[in-house]
Amino acid sequence: MTKSYKEVAALSDVSLRVEPGVTGLLGPNGSGKSTLIKSLLGLVQTQQGSGSVLGMEWPQRVREIRDQVGYLPEDDCYIAGLNGIESVAFMAHLAGLPGTEGLRRAHEICDFCDIGEERYRPVESYSTGMRQKLKFAQALVHDPPFLILDEPTTGLDPDQRESMLRRIRTLYRTHGKSILLSTHILPDVRSVCDQVIMLVGGEVRIIDTLENLSRPAEPTVQIAIYGDSAPLMQRLQNDGFSVIEESDGSLRVAGIDTDQIPELWQKAAETGTSVRRLTPAMNSLDEIFFHAASETELR
């Protein structure tokens, strides 16, 4: 899809495939994440594009798609004058749940989203965290197979954030929902996502599984050490290994096969180094993110 606002290209020939599961949609501010989401829902008209969502042609059947999608907007939005339970029930009714059933379902979802007695309070009086939970309940009330969550953990305290991520995991693992999670918070992505799409400057920069992205180009181990790491580092470099000292003092040794691990222990013993932990190293999501973003800036 392609979308531009006058001279500014918001999405430039974006092409992607989202697999079932939890997919993280990453990108710096203004990278086109929200435009992509709004385009998928037909809230924004694209200049060009075609595709399918849940087997339905997009954008021709966008209203049927909306029926099957739960959307949590990033913006602080609410229906003024209604209380929490009425808001959720109203969204249920708009999605086609009949009167009393919609209200029953709204209560059920409020329980799931941990909206207690606050559900009887006007939404205007809600805190940011409560509004996030309410928007989550509204997105979920019609039991959609696909959820689009735009910054769902923004404004939540650590406990609430963990609860929200736990709910997202439950929805995927236990109930088979597919989730597109747009966020800036990289630990959230690491915590719940299987796949990552990174948008930078309106273009898809990365689209891969988190497992593939985390795997270094060559086998690498991370060695956490008690005390001074310099002797071991010197020894490994002398023996032709590529070694980098991380900011926390640990060593990152690249190009090392599994059968060379005993040799590594041997060298540590010989240099009198106490190894606290030796683990396969993973690429940091932060590095991937910054690398992709800076690559675009350089262009």
Added chain:
Amino acid sequence: MPVHDLGYRSWEGRRTPRILRPLFVAQSGVSLVWRRRWLRTMLMLAWLPIILPAFGIFAFEYSATEPGMRQVVVQVLSGPFQRPDLAQQAISDPALVRHEVWTMLILTFFRYPQLSAMVLLVGLIAPMLVSYDLRSKAYLLYFSRPLSPSEYILGKAAVVWFFLGMIVTIPALLLYVIGILLSPDLSVIGETWDIPLRILGASVVLLVPTTAVAMCYSSSTSESRYASFAWFATWILGFVAYQFLTFMNVQRPPRRRRGGPDWQELNVDFDRYRLLSPYHTLGKVEAWVFGLDPTEGSVWPAMCLLLIIAVAGFWIVRRRIIARLSV
């Protein structure tokens, strides 16, 4: 975790047809407005003027048997309504003028107390309908569901129509029913069968353009008070401008160019300032719908103006909503 919390459960059931979704928008809007006590009080007060035309119909129907009532009818028709011809006919054969008297009473009810109540009611309800949603960004929630901007507008407009129907259409229909109940026999239905249709027609004339204008103002700002101000200003300025210009025109002797066409003969509407005033424009078309237009000139300019206002008003609302979504 509360004891009643069963965790997340799937929902399987039959969904309501999509065509009914605007109904939920309307239902929610009506329920929100209904919570305001002042509105409930106002609705009750808006029904009070029904007493006068109801008494008029009562007096007319009993004038055949009660000489005292006949006197009242003659006085009212000759006095406030300025129809001495009708008063004479009412004495000689009341059945002959029943239709005209009833429609005149119902039109008066429409034209004066209910039109004023309508201006007040719409000015208090409609400005908040769209502007609140713009301020709280609720449109993102509405349109994340299978609801089109047109359906949203229909749902919101239906809120205004519901309350206006309550103070205009339903009382007018009730007046008609009162007339039927007070009439000597049911053959009156045959004489007056078109009055309910005229009431519905006049209601459409009143409801649609006014709602379009009010919603247009509401969608132009996220501050409902500005929309209210614009609404009342439109009515007051239009009314004052019409009265002032008409008065000035009366003071001035008519000018006629030599050799020019005789506009009077061509049935041209000389009340050219009417279109400035929504009150008088609506009055012209309503009177025409009831078959009682006493003014000279064609009704078409007024009708065309109302149609243009309705179409343009709803079109602007739609554009404003789509523009907000695109941001």
